[in-house]
Amino acid sequence: MEKIRFIHCADLHLDSPFVGLKHVPPELFDRIQNSTFAAFENLVKEAIQKKIDFMIISGDLFDEEDRSIRAQARLLNQFNLLNDFGIPVYVIHGNHDHLGSFRLELDMPRNVHVFNKETEVKELVTKSGSVVKLAGFSYGTRHIRERRISDYPKQLEADYVIGLLHGSEGSVHSSHESYAPFTINELKEKNYHYWALGHIHQRQVLHHEPPIVYPGNIQGRHRKETGEKGCYLVELLDHDAVLEFISTQDLLWEKIEVSLEGVERFGEIFQRISRTAEEYEGIDDCLLQVVLEDYQSLSPEMIEAIEGGDLLQALQTDLQTGERIKWIHSIKLSRIENVDIDVKDPFISDVIAALTDIDVEEGVKALAEIYEHPSLYRYIDPLSEEELSHLVEEAVDLILHPARNQ
Known part of the structure; x- marks a missing residue:
């Protein structure tokens, strides 16, 4: 049996769309x-x-159901490049780009193989002669709530069998059920050599033998998606x-954390943030969120200057033109570390704990039914993950500091 690499x-x-960024230089x-x-x-390189x-x-x-012609054309260019080098591409569509969404049908090169909405098996014979069978399905609509794993065949004759699945791992009673839910045991029972998962943006290997893998997304899209993003090379x-x-x-x-312990002047805040940003050594050009800690000694006026955006605008001067870009896109006070301050009411404490434990991506999904309600959808624009995250932070702040928010 020959080795395969994909x-x-x-x-x-x-x-x-990258919403929520302020005062960003055009370039x-x-x-x-x-x-x-x-x-x-x-x-692709x-x-x-x-x-x-x-x-x-x-x-x-x-990213969107009504995908732009620009996005499709640029994707097609890369698929053509892979075709020039004889590299086949196997694609399933997920909830964001389901088959029922609007798209201008561009002719794909012959190396691109797209799975239908019903689970199917495609076969590939590699240049070295290995027979690979790939099983999967594309979303026909945005929401696939039912369990689809039973549709994947068990006994497939091939050197290698790979499953493609865009969905949420969890038990029957998991909060992740709304998107083609499955369990690790259900995947293992299929006896495939590899499970190529999608949908969760944080890369993770759920199981090693066989590998059951979320590669995460290839580019962070907001402040919650920190760190390296990419793909897996599998042998x-x-x-x-x-x-x-x-x-x-x-x-x-x-994200960089800056302690304001002992700070008494606004200029000191500016200097501490600037110094921390300059000393930060990222592996690539960075978009930085500054989280301010130990700020209890700050006056209400200084807090207002921070939350009102004055400090951010002062820091966002010229775009750095050195070896690395370090652009500060937002500043926030560390609410979480101060949640237990002056919170003696157990009910309020429980409410704050529930708010701060919200998974933003799941929160957006939970609101999906409201957005699709026949009497409401015309009047409500769906919240992005970034917008929902800001609402949660504002709610916690309102509970903790009601006087400051009057």
Whole structure:
């Protein structure tokens, strides 16, 4: 049996809108807007350089249901490049880019193989002669709430069998049920060599034998998606697997914490943040969120200057033109570490705990039924993850500091 080598990626979210950024210089704004495309171009370069046998994309190629022609055209260019190097691509569509959404049908090159809404099996014979069978399905509509794992066949005759699935891991009673839910045991029972998952943006290996893998998204899209983003280069030889994470992001979203202990003047705050940002050593150009800690000694006027945006505007001067870009996109007070201050009411304490434990992505999903209600959908614009996160923070602040918010 010959070794096979492939790249597994997911959640490209091409053409993501990147909402919530303020006072960004035009040149940096353009780069942010193009970062998802740049990340996929980085990924394709890696695929060509590594001479992979094939590529798997496990859903959410586009960010919006009504995908732009620009996004489709730029994706097509990269698929054509892979075709020039004889690299097949196997694609399932997820909840963001389901098959029922509007799209201008562009002719895909022959190396691109898209799965239908019903679970199907596609076969590939690699250049070395290995027979690979891939099982998967694309979302026909935005919400796939039922369990689809039973549709995947068990006994497939091939050197290697790979499952593609865009969905949420969890038990029957899990909060992740709304998107093609499954359990690890259900996947293991299929006896596949590899499970190529998508939908969760934080990369994680759920199981090693066989590998059950979320690669995460290829480019962070907001302050919650910090750290390196990318794909996995996978080598399989029989049931032995080697996984190598490859970074693809064009820009890093990162968080730096700055202590204001002992600070008495506004200028000291400015200097501490500037020094911490300058000393931060990221692996790539960065979009930084500053989290201020130990700020209890600050006066109400200083707090107001911070929350009103005066401090942020003072720090956002010229875009750095050195070796690395370090753009401060937001400043926030560390609410969480101060939640237990002056909170003696157990009910209020429980409410704050519930708010601060909210998973933002799941919160957006939980609101989906309201957005789709026949009497409401015309009047409500869906909240983004960033907007919901801000609402949660404001709610906690309102509970903790009612007088300051009157």
